[in-house]
Amino acid sequence: MTATDREHDAMRRALALAPRGPRGVNPQVGAVVLSPAGDVLAEGWHRGAGTAHAEVDALSHLAPGEAHGATAVVTLEPCNHRGRTGPCVDALLEAGIARVVYAVDDPNAVSSGGAERLRAAGVEVEAGILADEGAALLDSWLTVQRLGRPHVTVKWAQSLDGRAAAADGTSQWITGPAARADVHRRRSDADAVVAGIGTLLADDPALTARRPDGSLYAAQPLPVVVGRRSVPEDAAVRRHPRPLLRHDGTDLSELLGTLRDLGVQRVFVEGGPTLASAFLRDGLADEVLAYIAPTLIGGPRLAVGDVGVETIAAQRRLDVASVDRIGDDLLIVARPKTETTEEETR
Incomplete structure (x- = not known):
């Protein structure tokens, strides 16, 4: 019936x-x-x-x-x-x-x-x-249930030539207000937002999800800072409405296991090139969000560093899920290729 x-x-x-x-x-x-x-x-x-x-x-x-x-x-x-x-x-x-x-x-x-x-x-x-x-x-x-860990989105903002900051380390702002508002909306949909200690010390992010007018979204992600250096007592993240979680970053799978046990299902990684590269290198990124601004910066500060690719044959190809214009910037959403996807493209 x-x-x-x-x-x-x-x-x-x-x-x-x-x-x-x-x-x-x-x-x-x-x-x-x-x-x-x-x-x-x-x-x-x-x-x-x-x-x-x-x-x-x-x-x-x-x-x-x-x-x-x-x-x-x-x-x-x-x-x-x-x-x-x-x-x-x-x-x-x-x-x-x-x-x-x-x-x-x-x-x-x-x-x-x-x-x-x-x-x-x-x-x-x-x-x-x-x-x-x-x-x-x-x-x-x-x-x-399928992965045994939360879903991980890795986000970064970059110039057209792939830089995340100027040579002196300044990075605010590469993308425009519309792109930044989109990031905050996506933060509010996540259960945890993860940043590296280097980015936290350089930029002092609050890791909150905020509307364009500065008010907080009702849903706030758990703030997570990865790295061994201390978080300053006056850091903005210490004023987050949820308690700060620290992890030394030596085992990202262990971190994800801890977050899973806390009920976290969606992790939003946006804490700098070192951390983004580590998640990509360990094969722990289920989705990539690349916000690309039509600007040129040059210099050594790349948006992504070593992801474990030593030869072109080992490059990590992704499937582009969408390309959207957000204000003056582009957002590319891409996901790792799967065996099924590769079979479908033959």
Whole structure:
């Protein structure tokens, strides 16, 4: 049996409910319970680690027995493991749910298997309803499950001839206000912003996400400074609304593991050529944002340094996802080539 029009409508509602929960270690999930006639009985969403999952949250609004024979519409496959809360599969079975419709399969080996167990218990299960929309909602979380670490965007601003600063080290500003506003908007979408200690000492960035008028976005990324030198007591980053995280930079994979454990899903690296080059060299950049200003600077201050390429055959080719004009500047968004992408281009 395929999903009904009312189940599709309920899935759209569940997808709208899911972002009400926080982005973190756990996925953002929404759920809607429909009566056998297709009427909405209850809604719910996951409100954060340690709280009821979306299905259980929705069921909590119903009286005992009210969900018997009903359909649960969920954005993610119901979990089948006990963590800080019990398995959602148990709650659905105990409530007498007769049918489950969900968008995205759970890729986590620990929590997956809910659909199989529901089917084994006699519950009708329909998977993949509005799967593209569900995957888009869970994009960052799914990336963490696939990579075992957060998604990493490496950003830099450069002149047309590839310089990030003048010979004396000054770099404010190469790009114009529109490009800088775009950077701040992207910072607000990230869970953490990472800068190198050299850039922090040279430029004293606040690492906050600010609107053009200087006011702070509601969502602020966790500020992270990499390097062994001390952060001055009067540094602007110490006035960030979130606590500063330090890392010595010797093992960037370890840093990403720490951030993952803190619930970080999106990392925005914009802390200077040394740090950008290190993430690129270690193969930890999932996306590159290059803001290019129509200006010439010359000199030794390149936007990117050693990325581990010693011969032209070892160059790291990227796929250009987009090229946009932002004010007087260009933004090129590029991502590492994958085997699938290379196959598609043959």
